[in-house]
Amino acid sequence: MEWAILFVGPVGAGKTQAIRTISDIDVVDTEADATDETALLKQNTTVAMDMGVMLLGAHDKVRLYGAPGQDRFDFMWDILLEQSRGVVLFIDHSRPNPVGDLAHYMEQLTRRMEGRVLPVVIGVTHTDMGGPANLDVYRDFLGEPASITRRQAVPVLETDARNLHDVKTLLLALTSMLDMNERFPARSSAGRGLHA
Numbered sequence: 001m002e003w004a005i006l007f008v009g010p011v012g013a014g015k016t017q018a019i020r021t022i023s024d025i026d027v028v029d030t031e032a033d034a035t036d037e038t039a040l041l042k043q044n045t046t047v048a049m050d051m052g053v054m055l056l057g058a059h060d061k062v063r064l065y066g067a068p069g070q071d072r073f074d075f076m077w078d079i080l081l082e083q084s085r086g087v088v089l090f091i092d093h094s095r096p097n098p099v100g101d102l103a104h105y106m107e108q109l110t111r112r113m114e115g116r117v118l119p120v121v122i123g124v125t126h127t128d129m130g131g132p133a134n135l136d137v138y139r140d141f142l143g144e145p146a147s148i149t150r151r152q153a154v155p156v157l158e159t160d161a162r163n164l165h166d167v168k169t170l171l172l173a174l175t176s177m178l179d180m181n182e183r184f185p186a187r188s189s190a191g192r193g194l195h196a
C-alpha cells in the first residue's frame, strides 16, 4: 500500500533535513531562493514542498511530504494534509517561543483537519542549541490526551533531524499509533461498537 505522512513546523525546524535523513530515494525538493522575510532566517527555504519515500516492510511505500514554510504557499497544506494519514510536527527548541510555535501549529492542524482524526507526533529539534531545560513545557501545554486526536496522547520526542535513529524513532511512534487505530477503530457513534 502507498500512503503519506506530512511534516510540518517552523522554518528551520528540520523538516527537509528529516526527510533527507530517512528517505530511501533521492529527495525531490523544490528549494528556491527565498525572496522575502524568510531569507533573513535561511539562505534557501522550502517554497513548495519536499518529497521523499520510505519503504516500510515489504508492502508499504510511505511518501514523506514536507509542508512549505512560507505563508503564501498555505494552500498546499490542505492538499497535503488531505492525502496524509499522519503528521510529524517539528518544533525548534532554540527559537524564542517554542511553546508558542507548538500552540500555533496545533491550532492550524486542528482547524484544517476539520474533524478528521489523524495521529500527530512532535519532534523537538535543536535541543543542542539552547531553549527550555526539558520537554515538559510541551507536554504541559498539550495536556493528556490532546484534543486534536481526541483519544490519543501526542508523543513528544527529542529529535535531531540529522540523526537517522532519532527520525526512525519518531516515525515508529507515528506508525504504531496508526496501527493501533486500525486494530481498534474508534466507535463512530454512541451505542455501537461492543455489541454491533
Ligand SMILES: Nc1nc2c(ncn2[C@@H]2O[C@H](COP(=O)(O)OP(=O)(O)O)[C@@H](O)[C@H]2O)c(=O)[nH]1
Residues within 6 Å of the ligand: 009, 010, 011, 012, 013, 014, 015, 016, 017, 018, 046, 066, 069, 125, 126, 127, 128, 129, 159, 160, 161, 162
Ligand atoms: N544543531 C542542530 N541542527 C539541526 C537539528 N535538526 C536539524 N538541524 C539543521 O537545521 C537546519 C534547518 O533544517 P531544515 O530541514 O532545512 O529546516 P526546514 O525549514 O524545517 O525544512 C539544517 O541545517 C539541519 O541540518 C538539530 O537537532 N540540531
Ligand SMILES: [Mg+2]
Residues within 6 Å of the ligand: 015, 016, 017, 045, 046, 050, 066, 069
Ligand atoms: Mg525545508
